[in-house]
Amino acid sequence: MEASDHPTEPIEIAIVGGGIIGLVLTVGLLRVGVKVKVYEQAKGFREIGAGIAFTANAIRCMNLIDPAVPVALRSSGSVATSNGGEQDPNDYLRWIDGYDRHREDDPYRQQLFFKLDAGYRGFEGCRRDQFLEALVKVIPPGVVELKKRLATVEDRGNDKKLLLTFRDGTAAEADAVIGCDGVKSRVRQILLGEDDPASRPRYTHCVAYRTLIPMDKAIEALGTYKAMNQHNHVGPNANLLHYPVANNAMINAVAFVRDPNDWPDDTQTVAQGTLGDVKAAFEGWCPPVRDLVDRFPETMSKWGIFDLWEYPVPRYNSGRLCLAGDAAHATSPHHGAGACMGIEDALCLTTLMQEVVAECREDPESKDRALRAAFSTYDAVRRTRSQWLVNSSRRVCDLHQQLEWGDAAKLVKAQTCFEEIGDRSLKIWRFDYETMLKETLQGYKQKRASSNGAMKDMTVY
């Protein structure tokens, strides 16, 4: 009689955080036969950030996690964010001179510095809350628990379940805990200790002012072509990004502005910004940019951008705990790919848990060691790339906001940045997830064959 003929206890995983990565991972783990509970601290699904976009590559990863995920994305009204035009179905990113005017006779002239082809439906954007709602519909009732704010996770020894306690005094058990609880992750604090410098994100000294502008007003400032297509206006100490949303009824405009000061309050990363602040940042820029800024509202949200660049997480796992998405590698938004990186994490973890489930069906005793090996493999496969993104996003912000854009004598130099920006973008968009999955399976097998998932020390002499 085979061991697999016995019905074995399922693997139980607690996912902390019911954001996009937490719910997408939930769908994946349920598909491979894991018993999942999601603990979300909010009363409903988080609506931070009006919109979010995914690369075509991330959507292919979603499809491998579970075909229901891209179906949910598209049912929530996702649209390609920036079409090439009627003759060309591809999406493009465009970088455009926001500052310099070479020609006094034509002050509305702007030079296109660089254009990068993201391919057919290269980005698909959606409203964040609508995608979450669509994902919840895929998940059986009872899996997600709201108003559960994690307090502690206690490891009571091998072959015992982890104990989770919540601020409301309740508790729960799980074989493993995955922290998908975002930039201010509690699981990260528990994994590293509260005194670790990576336990809290740091201010990037860049703020984002966001607003929606009706399309007719955007066209007044930018002209039809620029208003109807994604453009990133670069200049000294700031850049202005916009793209059409809501079936071209509006544009979403985001002004990124360097801030030499400290952020006043770590616990509140959104403040009120004024039109005066934004105007000051774009003083001296070219007329179309200033005309667009004139159409911003008198007050708007000002987001302090925080990330884990300065103090990256040394390891994404510890025993049967691990971190995914922003909890592991919170990034600034300059590549527009933070969530895509979390989707890649979710694909890696889903693949690993499928192996763990299969192994435990054969040998239920191996559960604890298999979970540790899986998380250790996940760390080895995912940490380098996802921390690269955090660095790269900072770097492209520096390049977008080079002081040289403001100096005509340095304009040739400033423009040499685009080869690098292109390379960095393609590294994100053309991720070879097939190779990642091979490495994931090989790494897991090696760890299980050798020393129960123990890490080898780095080479020393």
Place this chain on the structure above:
Amino acid sequence: MEASDHPTEPIEIAIVGGGIIGLVLTVGLLRVGVKVKVYEQAKGFREIGAGIAFTANAIRCMNLIDPAVPVALRSSGSVATSNGGEQDPNDYLRWIDGYDRHREDDPYRQQLFFKLDAGYRGFEGCRRDQFLEALVKVIPPGVVELKKRLATVEDRGNDKKLLLTFRDGTAAEADAVIGCDGVKSRVRQILLGEDDPASRPRYTHCVAYRTLIPMDKAIEALGTYKAMNQHNHVGPNANLLHYPVANNAMINAVAFVRDPNDWPDDTQTVAQGTLGDVKAAFEGWCPPVRDLVDRFPETMSKWGIFDLWEYPVPRYNSGRLCLAGDAAHATSPHHGAGACMGIEDALCLTTLMQEVVAECREDPESKDRALRAAFSTYDAVRRTRSQWLVNSSRRVCDLHQQLEWGDAAKLVKAQTCFEEIGDRSLKIWRFDYETMLKETLQGYKQKRASSNGAMKDMTVY
């Protein structure tokens, strides 16, 4: 009767500068039927820089220029610079902790941060003067003229040859001039005008102290493995690179040190450095590094590193003039790939001149327009990549010399740089020259088919 039955006048090209790129290009142009003259200002072949290394990729490019070029390289005693060991024939680059000591009980311990596989014979190093001598043997007598320092190039109108004048009062004619005259290129000054900021290179605020150390002394300091293999010790404000040369009889050691000051004299980029200077730069570093520095001589060469990063050349061509190698894109040496980039230039130009020669055989009247189109194509194909290298070399110097290497709390952050360093290295080592050659031929055909090589303006709105 076909036009090609007439013996037509050959294309005559003047190459200014008899360094490695100038001579390699000469071999290529001679092969495709161009009449070449090389004008070199020195009395003999320049010996600046004791050694030079080429990537396997650059050697494949040499082979496409003319199989005689890699034969010359190997006849000059080139050797793989850093073998993996007896069990592994591949070359590796290794980045190693030069500063931090985590373990007081073992102060000679150094952590290997990153190792990058350059493949079989990934780098081949040679003595620069020996490679030049071997190249000269491939070139027929009378092609190279020494002691010819270029003064001016005059364009006397279409269908007339360019007039070159030299400081010694002599003159020469050519259909086109290619400046391979290095970092202080005179052709660049003529092409851009002497007042253009790109007409002279700028100080990178990094100096290099170079010396050779006998292998037994190197082993005393580093141990056998490190002494016998390439290692790059990274730390705050400096890095120390060494690799074996002369059949493992010595190591070549290069200490790169950040210099906040200005360089005293632009015309002299080599000064005398003292052991005291080098010791001061590596004070507080780990014992093996300090032990090696103790074995540096009392005085040695100190090279001020200059490049074209701050003011890149806006265009590599103007009419029938163009720039190649360091004249076009002088770079700091931190990728060890400056000459490789010039070899790629030489392959692109050889391919273009083969087209020009074929076209002029059919229609001798087209010579002038064909040459302009060829140089314009060359600029379009080569400028972005080669200026990227200049930027990238500065960037990796910054990463090698991060202040964070000196701060234990920032060591995790500092180490996240290696994904980027790896990507940048692979972009150099795995250059797709087949695609470059396709783009070169397509670009040239398009220019010849359209408007005689005129450039299109960049998109403006």
